[in-house]
Amino acid sequence: MRIEISRLTKTYRGGVRALDGIDLDVPTGMYGLLGSNGAGKTTLMRILAGLLRPTSGTVRVGGHDIATAEGRLAVQRTLGYLPQDLGVYPDLTARGFLDYIALLKGIDSRTTRRRRIGELLDVAALTEDADRRLRGYSGGMLRRVGIAQALLADPRLLVVDEPTTGLDPEERIRFRTLLSRLAGDRTVLLSTHTVEDVAQTCRFLAVLARGRLAFTGDVGALVSRADHRVWTLTTPGPAPAHGKVVAAVPEGTGTRYRVIAPVPPGPAALPAEPTLEDGYLALMEHVGSG
Numbered sequence: 402m403r404i405e406i407s408r409l410t411k412t413y414r415g416g417v418r419a420l421d422g423i424d425l426d427v428p429t430g431m432y433g434l435l436g437s438n439g440a441g442k443t444t445l446m447r448i449l450a451g452l453l454r455p456t457s458g459t460v461r462v463g464g465h466d467i468a469t470a471e472g473r474l475a476v477q478r479t480l481g482y483l484p485q486d487l488g489v490y491p492d493l494t495a496r497g498f499l500d501y502i503a504l505l506k507g508i509d510s511r512t513t514r515r516r517r518i519g520e521l522l523d524v525a526a527l528t529e530d531a532d533r534r535l536r537g538y539s540g541g542m543l544r545r546v547g548i549a550q551a552l553l554a555d556p557r558l559l560v561v562d563e564p565t566t567g568l569d570p571e572e573r574i575r576f577r578t579l580l581s582r583l584a585g586d587r588t589v590l591l592s593t594h595t596v597e598d599v600a601q602t603c604r605f606l607a608v609l610a611r612g613r614l615a616f617t618g619d620v621g622a623l624v625s626r627a628d629h630r631v632w633t634l635t636t637p638g639p640a641p642a643h644g645k646v647v648a649a650v651p652e653g654t655g656t657r658y659r660v661i662a663p664v665p666p667g668p669a670a671l672p673a674e675p676t677l678e679d680g681y682l683a684l685m686e687h688v689g690s691g
């Protein structure tokens with residue numbers, strides 16, 4: 402399911418221009434949307450989910466234009482959305498909550514609901530805990546309940562907004578693996594400010610900065626933004642005065658710095674292999690974050 406976005410602009414009442422002329426083509430599979438706080442990611446997700454109207458520009462999802470009522474309806478039928486702040490009822494069990502959402506989504510047949518919810522609890526690895534109240538769930542389990550509710554209508558497009566924020570490393574990895582598995586036969590648009598989530602799951606990504614696209618392409622192309630610009634320097638003295646220090650690890654009597662800079666930050670600096678995070682930071686140095 403392809404997403405085609407052209408000249409998309411969103412200006413909020415009060416004048417904040419959250420999206421400023423976005424052109425983006427998202428193919429089937431897993432796709433990352435990276436950007437710092439306030440870059441416009443949630444605004445874009447909410448427009449895709451039909452919850453917010455753009456100020457101008459066009460958005461087509463699977464060929465349906467979301468500017469028309471029929472288009473929005475068609476997209477809502479093929480889209481599952483996991484918002485940043487999914488509210489749940491803590492006194493419901495996971496099974497009860499999913500049943501409630503399924504009813505809201507118009508799945509009237511009790512048998513269909515029971516079967517579908519059973520399948521999704523299994524996909525989200527929640528079967529054993531399905532009859533426990535949500536108030537006792539961990540952050541990772543709640544996020545998986547969120548994915549299960551987003552999958553109820555078997556959407557071809559899954560839009561997930563900052564799903565791994567606040568998760569511990571094991572839960573984070575488990576959640577990422579789940580998303581990758583789901584992307585096998587659908588489009589999964591993953592919005593995040595965590596570079597590692599994209600590095601571990603996506604081949605293609607876009608970077609938003611202050612409402613504009615700063616980058617689109619494959620992961621390797623973003624990594625190479627930091628080619629010949631990453632250095633390590635171990636010194637007992639102060640941090641290098643030039644370049645952006647991205648890591649500082651105590652080592653012996655000194656500190657090993659990792660630095661992004663166009664030239665070696667000191668005579669003892671050694672070149673290092675760039676990571677996706679280095680590429681992202683090098684790009685942000687260039688465009689200015691925000």
Ligand SMILES: Nc1ncnc2c1ncn2[C@@H]1O[C@H](COP(=O)(O)OP(=O)(O)OP(=O)(O)O)[C@@H](O)[C@H]1O
Binds near residue numbers: 438443
């Ligand atoms: N309802 C609103 N009214 C006015 N301005 C808004 C509204 N929602 C968001 N904004 C502003 O629009 C810009 C983009 O916000 P958005 O939430 O889309 O960014 P984001 O990339 O999702 O950030 P975060 O990672 O912090 O969630 C910000 O400057 C934000 O303050």
